[in-house]
Amino acid sequence: MWARQCCSFQDETAKDVLQQSYLKILEGRAKLKDESKAKTWLFSIIRYTAIDELKKAGKVVSLPTTYELVEICEETDFTDYEAIINRLPEMQREVILMVFYHQMTIAESAETLQIGLGTARTHYERGKKKLKEMITKVQIQQENGR
Amino acid sequence: MEDSEQINRFFAEMKKQDEQLEIPAFPAVKTRKISLWIPAGIAASAAFTILFMREPAPVEHVSPEVVIITLQEDENQNQHFIIEESTFLETWESPTSSLLTDY
Numbered sequence: 553m554w555a556r557q558c559c560s561f562q563d564e565t566a567k568d569v570l571q572q573s574y575l576k577i578l579e580g581r582a583k584l585k586d587e588s589k590a591k592t593w594l595f596s597i598i599r600y601t602a603i604d605e606l607k608k609a610g611k612v613v614s615l616p617t618t619y620e621l622v623e624i625c626e627e628t629d630f631t632d633y634e635a636i637i638n639r640l641p642e643m644q645r646e647v648i649l650m651v652f653y654h655q656m657t658i659a660e661s662a663e664t665l666q667i668g669l670g671t672a673r674t675h676y677e678r679g680k681k682k683l684k685e686m687i688t689k690v691q692i693q694q695e696n697g698r
Numbered sequence: 699m700e701d702s703e704q705i706n707r708f709f710a711e712m713k714k715q716d717e718q719l720e721i722p723a724f725p726a727v728k729t730r731k732i733s734l735w736i737p738a739g740i741a742a743s744a745a746f747t748i749l750f751m752r753e754p755a756p757v758e759h760v761s762p763e764v765v766i767i768t769l770q771e772d773e774n775q776n777q778h779f780i781i782e783e784s785t786f787l788e789t790w791e792s793p794t795s796s797l798l799t800d801y
Contacts, residue, residue, distance in 0.1 A: 553718055553719070553721070556719070564720075567722055570721075570722055571722065631715070632710070633708065633709075633711065633712035633715065633745075634712075636708075648705075652702075652705055652706065652709045653709050653712065653713065680702070680705060683708070684704055684705060687704055687705070687708055688704075696752055
């Protein structure tokens with residue numbers, strides 16, 4: 553699931569990323585040093601493999617630091633979770649997914665993303681706020697549309 | 699916590715939807731078995747290749763080196779030459795041996 557989330561929910565790219573990550577582990581190119589950090593280690597491998605894969609495919613678009621939330625268009629369905637999540641800035645999306653979807657701590661997500669705990673906490677707070685706004689907005693849109 | 703409830707519900711629904719997705723399994727590691735079978739397979743293939751690709755040894759056709767000409771007399775006292783070809787000579791009598799015994 554994490555591979556898919558790192559590839560903007562593109563199934564085929566995610567499968568390739570997962571295969572390449574398995575290869576890295578089997579060939580010993582990625583080594584686990586601390587067994588207690590197996591989850592963050594695996595998440596990091598998948599994330600970096602996905603970044604490389606998207607770069608190769610020319611699908612990586614660097615975002616400006618002042619990235620603002622894209623307005624929810626009226627057609628967005630409340631059950632289209634992927635479309636809603638995809639509207640969050642990359643780092644916020646990754647932290648939020650790790651914490652809420654994969655039940656990781658903010659510290660673990662910081663380790664996976666190789667950023668400081670304070671930065672991860674900021675992404676978490678901002679992401680949570682934006683996601684909440686979006687969910688509320690989509691729900692209101694749906695109710696008005698009925 | 700109340701603050702996160704809406705988000706928790708959102709992700710719970712998302713997970714439910716994701717349950718239908720198929721996740722490729724991590725390949726089983728069989729490195730030891732493979733490491734024994736690969737050299738054995740290579741050795742067997744090499745042995746078969748040598749066995750079947752080797753040219754058969756040419757069969758030597760020995761040319762006759764000895765021609766035996768004998769003069770035989772039949773029941774009507776007629777003399778016949780019998781010519782035989784052979785690679786070896788079982789008995790040999792010198793053509794001049796009669797000179798030693800008869801004289």
